[in-house]
Amino acid sequence: MARYSRTEGTIALITLSNPPVNALGAAVRRTITDIMHRALTDGEVKAVVLCGENGTFCAGADIREFGKPPSGPALVPLIHDMEASEKPVVAAIEGVALGGGLEIALGCHYRIAHAKARLGFPEVMLGLIPGAGGSQRLPRLIGIPAALELITTGRLVSAQEALKLGIVDQVVDGNTIETAVKFALNVIGVCRPLLSRRLSERTPAFSVDAAAVLEEGMARVKQRARGAFAPVVCVQALRAAATLPYSRGMETEEQLINMLIDSSQARALQYCFFAQRNARKWSLPSGARWNNSKPRAVHRVGVVGLGTMGRGITVSLVKAGISVVAVEMEEKQMDLGMRAVLGMLERDAQRRGDTRPPTHLLTFTLSLQQLGNVDLVIEAVFEDMALKKRLFTELCNVCKPSTLLCTNTSGLDVDALAVVTHRRSLVVGMHFFAPANVMKLLEVVCGPHSSAEAVATAMTLGKRLGKVGVVVGNCPGFVGNRMMKLYLDQAYFLLEEGAAPEQVDQVLEEFGFTMGIFKVSDLSGLDVGWRVRKASGLIGPDVNPKTPSRWRQGCRYSPLPDLLCEQGHLGQKSGRGWYLYETPGGKEPKPDPAMHRFLQEYRSRYGLTPRHVHAHEVIERCTYAMANEGFRILEEGIAARAEDIDVIYVFGYGWPRHRGGPMFHAAQVGLATVLQRLEHYHQLHPDVPHLQPSPLLQRLVEAGSPPVHHWREHVQHLHSHL
Numbered sequence: 001m002a003r004y005s006r007t008e009g010t011i012a013l014i015t016l017s018n019p020p021v022n023a024l025g026a027a028v029r030r031t032i033t034d035i036m037h038r039a040l041t042d043g044e045v046k047a048v049v050l051c052g053e054n055g056t057f058c059a060g061a062d063i064r065e066f067g068k069p070p071s072g073p074a075l076v077p078l079i080h081d082m083e084a085s086e087k088p089v090v091a092a093i094e095g096v097a098l099g100g101g102l103e104i105a106l107g108c109h110y111r112i113a114h115a116k117a118r119l120g121f122p123e124v125m126l127g128l129i130p131g132a133g134g135s136q137r138l139p140r141l142i143g144i145p146a147a148l149e150l151i152t153t154g155r156l157v158s159a160q161e162a163l164k165l166g167i168v169d170q171v172v173d174g175n176t177i178e179t180a181v182k183f184a185l186n187v188i189g190v191c192r193p194l195l196s197r198r199l200s201e202r203t204p205a206f207s208v209d210a211a212a213v214l215e216e217g218m219a220r221v222k223q224r225a226r227g228a229f230a231p232v233v234c235v236q237a238l239r240a241a242a243t244l245p246y247s248r249g250m251e252t253e254e255q256l257i258n259m260l261i262d263s264s265q266a267r268a269l270q271y272c273f274f275a276q277r278n279a280r281k282w283s284l285p286s287g288a289r290w291n292n293s294k295p296r297a298v299h300r301v302g303v304v305g306l307g308t309m310g311r312g313i314t315v316s317l318v319k320a321g322i323s324v325v326a327v328e329m330e331e332k333q334m335d336l337g338m339r340a341v342l343g344m345l346e347r348d349a350q351r352r353g354d355t356r357p358p359t360h361l362l363t364f365t366l367s368l369q370q371l372g373n374v375d376l377v378i379e380a381v382f383e384d385m386a387l388k389k390r391l392f393t394e395l396c397n398v399c400k401p402s403t404l405l406c407t408n409t410s411g412l413d414v415d416a417l418a419v420v421t422h423r424r425s426l427v428v429g430m431h432f433f434a435p436a437n438v439m440k441l442l443e444v445v446c447g448p449h450s451s452a453e454a455v456a457t458a459m460t461l462g463k464r465l466g467k468v469g470v471v472v473g474n475c476p477g478f479v480g481n482r483m484m485k486l487y488l489d490q491a492y493f494l495l496e497e498g499a500a501p502e503q504v505d506q507v508l509e510e511f512g513f514t515m516g517i518f519k520v521s522d523l524s525g526l527d528v529g530w531r532v533r534k535a536s537g538l539i540g541p542d543v544n545p546k547t548p549s550r551w552r553q554g555c556r557y558s559p560l561p562d563l564l565c566e567q568g569h570l571g572q573k574s575g576r577g578w579y580l581y582e583t584p585g586g587k588e589p590k591p592d593p594a595m596h597r598f599l600q601e602y603r604s605r606y607g608l609t610p611r612h613v614h615a616h617e618v619i620e621r622c623t624y625a626m627a628n629e630g631f632r633i634l635e636e637g638i639a640a641r642a643e644d645i646d647v648i649y650v651f652g653y654g655w656p657r658h659r660g661g662p663m664f665h666a667a668q669v670g671l672a673t674v675l676q677r678l679e680h681y682h683q684l685h686p687d688v689p690h691l692q693p694s695p696l697l698q699r700l701v702e703a704g705s706p707p708v709h710h711w712r713e714h715v716q717h718l719h720s721h722l
């Protein structure tokens with residue numbers, strides 16, 4: 001938990017010891033409180049050095065303890081006693097000093113950091129504020145503007161930046177603890193007064209326009225927060241630091257943290273923290289798991305297709321230091337792709353202050369033959385099964401037998417591709433999200449033949465690219481797009497019933513989505529879904545001409561997006577979609593009066609009487625339809641955990657993190673309520689079978705709505721994919 005030792009005769013060395021990250025659980029807080037007291041009262045001890053075991057100072061509070069009844073001593077009195085001490089206390093920071101860990105360090109009189117250390121207050125990402133004096137001490141150390149930026153964003157800083165900002169006193173390349181001990185001996189020797197080192201005693205050196213900075217900060221934070229409270233409360237805590245004496249500021253900080261600590265948003269954000277980490281812990285029906293399967297080494301990757309996705313994937317790989325052979329079939333397309341990739345790398349290098357983008361890792365070619373020596377191929381051609389099958393057959397002949405063949409399809413059958421190869425076990429889906437060099441999510445799609453080695457390799461590669469990988473089973477649309485389809489259907493139906501695109505979007509954005517569904521659709525291009533609907537026989541020559549326009553495959557269907565596509569309204573790229581844009585390629589969506597007329601005509605053509613659609617109906621129908629499908633996905637074993645579904649939505653679909661994800665949201669609303677509302681909507685719309693509550697949801701409600709982590713016990717896997 002924490003160890004006490006003496007070094008150089010007069011220095012007490014206190015080492016936090018709670019692997020893997022020295023989190024400040026109750027037992028750790030109890031031990032450091034006791035041994036710090038011992039060090040501060042031992043007459044032979046002249047100074048204290050505080051450090052962490054195994055190269056990590058401290059990652060802050062033990063997040064697993066949040067939401068449980070409080071136990072163990074609080075951190076505030078410990079930090080206060082340490083800071084008030086007449087003996088110098090020096091923090092030796094290696095690895096990370098985060099949250100409560102940084103608050104302890106700020107209570108020390110001096111801070112020495114290793115060059116590779118990172119420091120910060122990520123509490124806002126957990127729905128909290130720094131609540132052990134951090135919101136009051138940091139601005140007294142580095143001023144309001146810098147503290148505001150760090151605390152409201154949760155951004156971590158490097159040791160070098162921390163030195164520039166004045167958070168640490170020295171940065172060392174060598175042994176941090178030895179340096180801190182020498183430093184401590186030195187400060188005892190010269191008897192430097194500690195008063196000026198006590199941050200709580202400092203009168204804030206705030207600029208006269210602190211009020212303006214805070215006001216601006218508040219406006220910025222509110223705009224970005226998308227309904228999240230914590231960033232706004234961070235500004236309130238900083239305002240207290242700017243305007244109140246330290247003790248009153250601490251009282252305000254306590255009131256503010258108490259307000260947040262049990263909030264539903266904090267629960268959701270903390271759930272997301274662990275969900276993201278648990279997603280790495282995949283398993284397959286064979287018993288293969290993340291921790292018993294070895295990934296292949298990947299040095300050289302082939303990317304086939306240099307459209308939007310292929311370009312983003314290539315950039316991601318090169319930025320991770322991986323050699324790429326990028327193949328395009330047509331010279332013109334290759335030229336365009338090459339210029340786009342080089343441009344993106346150039347801009348990225350400029351942003352990082354690096355003059356030379358790593359272009360030496362890139363080879364562009366028109367010949368598949370050049371893929372003979374790659375370890376893994378990512379196919380990123382059009383969503384056309386016949387084309388992909390031809391390509392996979394050819395890749396099999398060209399690539400060495402051990403090369404993994406991955407498809408970046410967004411929903412086509414990965415197994416149908418595997419069977420055309422002689423290496424079914426080496427085929428997996430790697431579903432990136434656009435723009436692939438920015439978006440964090442990677443669905444790793446595991447077919448019935450995919451080997452554990454292939455899955456492990458794809459997941460490890462994803463991690464190297466900085467992606468959040470989630471292993472999912474193979475079904476149309478996998479997890480993300482399968483649920484997205486139902487979300488879109490509900491949005492179209494709402495338009496049919498009387499809503500306008502901008503009204504639906506506004507409600508979704510107020511809920512916290514990064515972008516409303518119709519803006520997303522305009523951004524990605526309406527033709528993407530059009531092509532998928534054609535390929536799946538929902539539209540086109542295979543449809544019986546007697547089938548009513550608003551009826552397909554036994555259920556209600558909205559032809560609205562098809563009609564727009566037929567008119568060439570494809571979204572941003574054509575200057576018109578659900579919204580109007582100033583020019584083709586324009587980015588600023590404006591409500592389109594022509595769209596309103598179009599919807600009116602459409603409704604009267606089909607005898608639909610428009611009605612006012614309430615905001616709560618938009619949210620309920622969109623999010624409960626998604627969650628309902630999520631339950632089916634769980635039941636079919638396409639996702640291993642509800643958490644995985646939520647990670648997919650938070651990292652790939654702009655779902656507001658402070659609402660946890662569609663499955664967590666359903667749990668927070670209450671499964672019985674979700675069930676009852678789905679029953680209600682299904683009664684009103686019996687022609688939409690997807691609104692019928694799924695059997696798993698019904699079983700969970702019968703079982704008393706157990707918490708998310710127990711849902712798996714109620715899944716009756718017959719043929720789980722995972």
Ligand SMILES: CC/C=C/CC(=O)SCCNC(=O)CCNC(=O)[C@H](O)C(C)(C)COP(=O)(O)OP(=O)(O)OC[C@H]1O[C@@H](n2cnc3c(N)ncnc32)[C@H](O)[C@@H]1OP(=O)(O)O
Pocket residue numbers: 020021023024059060061062063064075096098099100101122123126128130131132274277278
């Ligand atoms: C007491 C006063 C209150 C103060 C408020 C706070 O301090 S709130 C907490 C603030 N701290 C954080 O938010 C830090 C969260 N952790 C991280 O950002 C990262 O984990 C890391 C420390 C930068 C390390 O990253 P890395 O990628 O190297 O490892 P993992 O993220 O995979 O973590 C390894 C395992 O450690 C678990 N873990 C990490 N931090 C905590 C924590 N603070 N409490 C509990 N557990 C933590 C993490 O879940 C991983 O566990 P696995 O079982 O291996 O998945």
